[in-house]
Amino acid sequence: MKKFLTILFCLALISGSLFAAGSNEAPAEEVDSNVVKVALIIENTIDDKGWCQAMHDGIIAAQKSLPGRIEYNYTEKMKPVDAGSAARQYVAQGYDIIIAHGAQYKNLIMEMAEEYPDVSFAFGTSAEVGPDNVFTYMPESEETGYLSGIIAGMTTKANVIGLVGPVDAGDAARYNRGFVLGVQAVNPKAKIMVAHSGSFSDFVKAGEVAQSQIRSGADVLTGSSQQALGALRAVADYPNEEIWWVGQDIAQIHINEGYKVIAASSYNYASVIEGLVAKLDAGVLGGEVIPLNFSNGGFVFEFNPALETMYAGEIEEKVNAAIDSFNAASGTINYTSVDYSEL
Amino acid sequence: MNFIVNILSLGIPFSVALLIASLGEMFNQRAGVFNLGCEGIMAMGAFLGMLVPYSIGQGGPTSGMYNVLGLGLAMVVGALLGIFFAFVVVTFRAPQGIAGIGLQMFGVGTAGTLFRHFIGGTQSVPGIGNLPIPGLSKIPLIGPIFFSHNILVYLAFLFVPLAWYILFKTPWGLRVRAVGTNPRAADSIGIQVNRVRYQALAVGGALAGLAGAYLSLAQVKMFSDEIIAGRGFIAVALVYFGHWHPVKIMGGALLFSLAQALQLAIQGQGINFPYEFAVMLPYVMVIIVLAFSRESQLLGPTSLGKSFNREKRV
Numbered sequence: 013m014k015k016f017l018t019i020l021f022c023l024a025l026i027s028g029s030l031f032a033a034g035s036n037e038a039p040a041e042e043v044d045s046n047v048v049k050v051a052l053i054i055e056n057t058i059d060d061k062g063w064c065q066a067m068h069d070g071i072i073a074a075q076k077s078l079p080g081r082i083e084y085n086y087t088e089k090m091k092p093v094d095a096g097s098a099a100r101q102y103v104a105q106g107y108d109i110i111i112a113h114g115a116q117y118k119n120l121i122m123e124m125a126e127e128y129p130d131v132s133f134a135f136g137t138s139a140e141v142g143p144d145n146v147f148t149y150m151p152e153s154e155e156t157g158y159l160s161g162i163i164a165g166m167t168t169k170a171n172v173i174g175l176v177g178p179v180d181a182g183d184a185a186r187y188n189r190g191f192v193l194g195v196q197a198v199n200p201k202a203k204i205m206v207a208h209s210g211s212f213s214d215f216v217k218a219g220e221v222a223q224s225q226i227r228s229g230a231d232v233l234t235g236s237s238q239q240a241l242g243a244l245r246a247v248a249d250y251p252n253e254e255i256w257w258v259g260q261d262i263a264q265i266h267i268n269e270g271y272k273v274i275a276a277s278s279y280n281y282a283s284v285i286e287g288l289v290a291k292l293d294a295g296v297l298g299g300e301v302i303p304l305n306f307s308n309g310g311f312v313f314e315f316n317p318a319l320e321t322m323y324a325g326e327i328e329e330k331v332n333a334a335i336d337s338f339n340a341a342s343g344t345i346n347y348t349s350v351d352y353s354e355l
Numbered sequence: 356m357n358f359i360v361n362i363l364s365l366g367i368p369f370s371v372a373l374l375i376a377s378l379g380e381m382f383n384q385r386a387g388v389f390n391l392g393c394e395g396i397m398a399m400g401a402f403l404g405m406l407v408p409y410s411i412g413q414g415g416p417t418s419g420m421y422n423v424l425g426l427g428l429a430m431v432v433g434a435l436l437g438i439f440f441a442f443v444v445v446t447f448r449a450p451q452g453i454a455g456i457g458l459q460m461f462g463v464g465t466a467g468t469l470f471r472h473f474i475g476g477t478q479s480v481p482g483i484g485n486l487p488i489p490g491l492s493k494i495p496l497i498g499p500i501f502f503s504h505n506i507l508v509y510l511a512f513l514f515v516p517l518a519w520y521i522l523f524k525t526p527w528g529l530r531v532r533a534v535g536t537n538p539r540a541a542d543s544i545g546i547q548v549n550r551v552r553y554q555a556l557a558v559g560g561a562l563a564g565l566a567g568a569y570l571s572l573a574q575v576k577m578f579s580d581e582i583i584a585g586r587g588f589i590a591v592a593l594v595y596f597g598h599w600h601p602v603k604i605m606g607g608a609l610l611f612s613l614a615q616a617l618q619l620a621i622q623g624q625g626i627n628f629p630y631e632f633a634v635m636l637p638y639v640m641v642i643i644v645l646a647f648s649r650e651s652q653l654l655g656p657t658s659l660g661k662s663f664n665r666e667k668r669v
Contacts, residue, residue: 059476207622210634214584224619227361
């Protein structure tokens with residue numbers, strides 16, 4: 013009896029865990045051959061107000077801009093070790109392209125691409141050119157970082173600015189270095205405190221980083237990835253003080269803490285998805301790197317209208333001038349020149 | 356000087372979740388049961404702690420009352436999960452390690468599922484604000500370090516002498532230590548071993564739930580299902596670090612958190628030091644201290660991890 017109950021308990025735990033992991037898989041259906049079936053695999057959730065939500069929102073937007081062309085499904089909370097089974101199910105269901113949203117899925121995608129050469133795969137961020145059936149994408153986020161840096165450099169009164177990074181890699185590293193260059197372009201005397209939480213998702217630690225920087229005198233902060241929400245929350249712990257945030261996700265303007273967000277940029281993955289659909293239509297399954305930048309519509313930027321008095325005038329002019337220059341030509345920010353040890 | 360004050364004034368609130376959870380785990384282990392499910396109970400506590408103020412008390416004039424209700428709910432459900440764990444490992448004598456991992460997965464998964472169902476995406480609450488102690492908080496240097504925190508910080512440090520008193524000066528504390536050291540001897544003098552273990556696990560669960568609620572209601576004032584991020588396991592390690600003694604456990608929690616505040620300050624000062632090493636610093640310090648502890652200090656309660664079967668011959 014006891015053994016039976018113990019086994020029952022274990023089964024309950026396993027089923028509870030599986031239920032908790034969630035699934036959004038739909039049964040395979042016969043679809044119009046004109047429809048491109050897109051599957052998304054993410055490590056967080058579609059409403060994380062960060063990295064994963066940006067891709068999900070982009071696919072939804074692309075569905076609207078290409079009516080009837082995209083069938084979409086997604087699976088959340090997939091660690092790289094678990095993502096293989098989800099990806100194989102999508103292959104079995106006849107999906108045309110499987111997007112694994114994160115560089116952590118690289119090995120999985122490379123294996124799958126070899127196993128299923130007729131299916132297209134995509135992952136990012138990565139600037140590497142993949143096999144013939146793998147697309148990679150790379151946000152050139154030094155551009156959005158540069159805009160945030162201009163705003164922070166011109167807003168700070170203490171001349172101390174906080175930068176809450178997740179890890180020094182990928183688009184986060186490009187954003188941070190672009191931010192440093194943006195600050196230095198408008199306020200070379202400002203001290204920039206760069207610190208990393210060591211995690212893309214641990215917003216408790218990001219909050220601790222921000223608290224540390226605020227106590228050290230920072231009055232404008234920024235940060236990227238999901239962890240940045242914790243840092244923004246720490247800024248909002250000073251509701252009556254002149255401590256501000258510049259965001260790397262426009263959704264941050266519209267949450268409770270948005271009254272602290274002067275402006276924010278976002279990735280517009282809709283342009284990536286539309287580009288992928290066009291390439292699949294042309295019979296190209298991969299072998300290309302797709303950049304995201306202002307000139308190809310991969311980025312969007314918004315000021316917070318509620319804080320117009322803070323940016324109207326010189327800040328707005330400088331930001332708009334920078335956006336115009338990015339629209340004219342990409343790759344103009346030499347982010348690799350930044351050395352944090354010299355700040 | 357400001358640099359040091361900042362580290363100390365940040366390190367103390369950073370330590371609170373670990374301190375409360377570790378004290379709870381100490382009661383578990385003193386009674387002979389190690390609960391690796393601490394992480395899962397903390398996740399449930401974090402979710403339930405913010406659910407009440409988020410759902411019904413959103414920033415209103417009575418939000419303080421809803422915060423208290425949230426904390427209470429987190430503790431009650433934490434205690435129930437502790438009792439549930441006791442049912443599995445004490446009554447049915449399931450292996451504690453495996454059952455603890457199961458509870459961890461169950462708690463984290465369930466908290467995440469309920470969060471998606473009841474709240475949806477990441478949301479914040481006004482939470483518990485700081486409560487500077489009048490007069491004392493104005494003392495230079497000392498004030499910002501010790502007397503400018505939220506009420507849970509003060510309570511957490513009051514739990515330390517309270518836990519010491521309960522463990523070493525009350526009959527119940529003596530029974531807890533007895534069943535964790537020699538349950539057969541305890542049984543022979545009439546102590547109901549399993550009942551005491553149930554009680555200890557309920558207390559441990561309640562404190563783990565409170566620790567989770569501290570994170571979501573007082574430290575970051577928001578929830579996502581990754582909020583605990585391994586802190587439950589660190590709490591278990593801190594019990595070993597602190598040799599199952601409340602004061603030493605407090606020392607461990609403070610050391611870990613001060614190291615965390617120090618590494619953040621080092622990074623922020625632009626000192627040319629790889630941030631990866633800075634992030635590792637708190638963990639490395641704990642490992643070093645454990646490595647240099649005498650083996651006898653790390654043995655713990657002699658019946659730790661062993662189930663008790665009255666009928667079984669020894």
